[in-house]
Amino acid sequence: MAAEQEEGLKLLGVRASPFSHRVQLALKLKGVQHEYLQENLENKSQLLLKYNPIYKKVPVLLHKEKPIIESLVIIEYIDETWDGYKILPQEPYQRALARFWAIFIAEKCMYTIWTTAWTFDEEKREKGTEEVSEILKTLENELKDKLFFGGDALGFVDIVGVFLAFWFPILHQVVGLPQLVAIENFPKLYDWSQRLLDLNVVKETLPPKEDIFAAFSANLQRSNKATK
Template sequence: MATNQEEVSLLGVVGSPFVCRVQIALKLKGIQYKFFEENLVNKSELLLKYNPVHKKVPVFVHNEKPIAESLVIVEYIDETWKNNPILPSDPYQRALARFWSKFIDDKIGGAVWKSVFTVDEKEREKNVEESLEALQFLESEIKGKKFFGGEEFGMVDIAAIFIAFWVPMVQEIAGLELFTSEKFPKLYNWSQEFMSHPVVKEVLPPRDPLFAFFKARYESLLADSK
């Protein structure tokens, strides 16, 4: 367990799903930390020092030891602070949790983003198709459970916060129907359950300014393409 002498800080930006993953893990474990808001256009010396390879957020710093990549950070937090486990104790279940968390990043994150922020019609259609196919796999995986982790949320749920909160927002902006209660009823029910969890509710960024930010970005993309 961490003591009061331990220093924990997080470099991030409000509104990033990857930063939000780490914040959920920290909140679940009851860990006090300092948050350093980054400007990704003008990156701080601290960010360049702690993540010289990717120069991206989030970066988690524990007693001056930096760790990058959100899923790696969440796993480190889980191994360091043992209360409220995030990953299952069973090796096979742990492996599955890692597999589905990576699946979300590899197969859904990029495809959804390109579905919205791509002007080329063929490219957009291809990414919409990929997004729907990947979401169908998750619809089958949830199998009517409350959370991917069972009765309590865990690693896959935290990884999928992008689907629960960010996907509905960006699809609305682009006028797409990727993730709906009609297409994916089990996954949709999961998303509502997850976002109404007290720990998650406390960490989620305000929707309105984020919606305005992405809408402006989308409209700028359309204007540039004309």
């Protein structure tokens, strides 16, 4: 795929962030070249504070000096702005379904996994683990026998779901049982995750595993100290 030149296009992100990765992957699928600006969220740049003064977080896409924020919104903007690979379905009902499942993963799924991973309250952990299991079962049933959530090709839901395929197993490794349910317990979802990670376009945009492992391990140490 020939890369399209887009003068002045900038992405403010954090390499280890699944939210930033979504946008990088969408741009890669479209073949759109951009300037990547690595942010330090402990010392936020003036550019980030200027263009996302409300939330002060990444990712932020700057297109012709106009900021677009929130990863799901940015992906739709990319899909509508540049030709080439179609990320969302063109048929309205299928497009609405894709939005629903993307939001389900981005909000319900990720939030439940994250809060369960870092709790040390046994009752909350047990309840959270059950909820994570039910969420993964729901996604397993939605996937059915499809290669990807949208069918035969990588789409909107899969882009958001890279968190489950890449970040989630590392988090599970760091936190360990019984705090989380392994994705391997869900064969269709697990096969989908491996198929997703085997795609060159995904592999080329992922951060190093060791960086994610280190970040999660540091967070676990902070959480342990906070409970003592």
